[in-house]
Amino acid sequence: MTVAVLGATGATGRHVVSTALERGHHVIAPVRRAGTFAPREGLDEVIWPEVTDVPALTRVLPGTSVVISALGGAGNGPTTVCTEGIRSAVTAMKAAGVARLIAVSAHGVLETHDKSLYSVAVWANVADRMRDKETMEPLITTSGLDWTIVRPPKLSDHDGIGKYRAGTDLRIRLWSAIGRADLAAFLVDEAETPQYTHAYPRITR
Template sequence: MRQDVSQKKTLAVLGATGATGRHVVSTALQRGHHVIALVRRAGTFEPTEGLSEVTWPEVTDVSALTRALPGTNVVISALGGADKGPTTVCTDGIRSAVTAMKAVGVARLIALSAHGVLETHDKSLYSLAVWANVAERMRDKETMEPLITASGLKWTIVRPPKLSDHDAIGKYRAGTNLPIRLWSSVGRADLAAFLVDEAETPRYACAYPRITR
């Protein structure tokens, strides 16, 4: 993992106020990037050099994103739905993002999904367990991913296992065929570092990297 880059970027973060999104924002700022944080309400973040807030009260609002994204190098989506009940936050948000990105000519999209969707929705103990606990959120990600892969954008879909809130370890493993076990997990801070790493230097364009500690 890198601490700085020679060329600073402008990163737009969807889901910026969520548990993972806040780590993405702070990590990108620490590395000297400019961050556009999409938020439901203005004043969510403390004023910080390099940080711009843009109000995005509804994930279906394409026009707000279209106004926010000009000049952006990379869009990182850390969107997530409600813990319980049906949700379409990821699907609706990515549909809006793809439309807005095409409208303003932003080509690079990194989206947070989850291991256990689509072809990884199998009979493994991990997949069985995650679907038993958060099936609605997994369905949302299953309908989100095809919107990304059909978009024509330069995309990366990151599929982590269970997320934890412990401090950054600074070490993780990533790869497209990484085994995910029932006990696999990764901290949100380390996941955020990986997302920003990928924004700085694309290694998994049009691929589905997994990450675990």
């Protein structure tokens, strides 16, 4: 496949890029600056200077099999990176004739923003990022694309363990977490063999 990875330079995105390449896929990595990645067979860096730049993204998507979004806001404070990036992606994908979108969101948004200990804790710590995910998701679900919205709990930088549990009704507890490497494996698994089209899978280790 040809896989476009949005947020390719982020902590999760880099794992998605390397996982897809290791499995023999061609990867398109939109980046702000050339030379962000070391040259590697099967990897094409393309310049996407701002997440609001729809024409730049549209030019590089024709022929792409799937877009995986690992976009995320950096630092503290209000952010709209996910919302603006997905708004651009949806427009660019439609113009380029690409139908499949897999996006990383977060458990605790929208209908999962409840009174559970997990939801209370995550909103207390990263509310700005959660708000960004909440405004991002409707752009995806109303897009007409073949979408999957993945809602992981806390992400860790632990080495991949090569296995995970996933499901739309998976119980997320206060201590639930998933390593970024294993999340990346799930994202590429879903790209290769779709099981959650128009669904919101959760994932834990």
